[in-house]
Amino acid sequence: MDNYISLYIHIPFCKSKCLYCDFTSFDNMNQKMRPYVLALCEEIKQYGEFLYDKKVDTVFIGGGTPTVLPLVLMEKILKTLQESFKFSSSLEFTIESNPGTLNKDMLHLLKENKINRLSIGLQATQNKLLKSIGRIHNLEDFDNNYHLARKIGFKNINVDLIFSLPKQTLKDWASSLEYLVKIEPEHISCYSLIIEEDTPFGKLKSEGRLSEASEDSDRDMYHYARNFLQENKYKHYEISNFSKASFESRHNLNCWEYKPYLAMGLGGHSFFNGERYHNCYDLEKYIDSKGKIEDIKEDIEKIPLAMQYSEYMFLGLRLIEGISIKEFESRFKISFDKLFGDKVKKLVEMQLLIKDGNNIRLSTKGLDLSNIVFAEFLL
C-alpha cells in the first residue's frame, strides 16, 4: 500500500461556535471564505505535483463545517482535488457536515464530485440539549437532511453523537441511540465530551458553574452504547466507533494503522515519511501565504524510532481487534518481546490487555482505562 495516501482537507468555518468546541474554526468570517479557498486550492495543487506517483485512497474534508461554504467555493475545491490527484478505484471520500447546512443543491454537487460518504454531526436528539451546547440545529433539521441525502443516493453515512453532556441523562442517551438504530446509518461515532480550557464550557467549569457528568455516569453511557449498538448489528471496531459490516471508516483506519496522511488547509496535521508537522493556525498568515507549503509548515519533527514504536501501539490498540505482533516486527524489524514483552505481561496480569497468540488487544476493562494502558507503552 506504499503507493497509496490519505488526504485531509480543513475548512475552518462554522455558522456559530458550539460551547465545547476548541477546533480550528471561526464563525462570522464569511468574507474570508473566498480568499481561504483560493489559498487552499493552491496548496492542493502543489501537493498534487509532489504526490504525482501516488494514488489517493481516502479523502476527508473536515472542519469546521465544510458544508457552510457557498456552492461555487465547494465546487472549486472538489474540482481542484480531482484535477490534482489520481484517485484509487475504491476511493473513500468523506465530507463532514452539520444538520441545517445540507440542501438539494449541495448534496447533488457533492455526489457529482465523487463524495461517497457523509458524516453528520447530530450529537443528541433532544432539542433542549442541542440548544444547551450551542448547536445550530434541532432534530428535525437532522432528520430532513438525513432523508434528503438518502433520497439523493448517499449509501454511506456516519452520524456523530456525544455523551456525558451537562444535564444529559442515561435515558436521553438511550433514546438518541434508539433513534439512530431505527434510521440505520452505516456508521456511528460516540464521543465522550471533553471539556477543553479555552472554550465557554471550560470557563464555566473553572468557575464551578458547569454541571459535569460523573465518571461513573460517563462509563454507564459508554457501556450502554456498546451493548445496545452491538445488539443491533453494529460492530464495535474502535474505542469510539461502530459500523455495519464493511462500513468502517477507511480514512480513520489508515490513521490508526499508522499509515501516512497529508493535510491541507489551516492547522492541518500531516504524517509523512516518518515526519510530522502541521500547517499554521493563523488564518491571515494562511491566506497571505497563497498556499505556499514551505511558508505554512510548522513544528516539523522527525519522529524518533522509539516514538514510532509507542505511537504504533497507542493507535493500534484503539482498534478492538488490536495489533498483530508479526506486523509490528515486520514493519520495524525489531523483536516485539524485547521492547514490550514485560509491559504486556504486566498489563495482561492487570486484566487490561488480552494476549492471544500473535494478537494483543484491550480487554473490556482496558477499554475503560485505555489511557493507563497507552502510557505504559511510552518508551
Ligand code: SF4
Ligand atoms: S460545528 Fe463542529 S467545528 Fe463548528 S463549532 Fe461546532 S463542534 Fe466546532
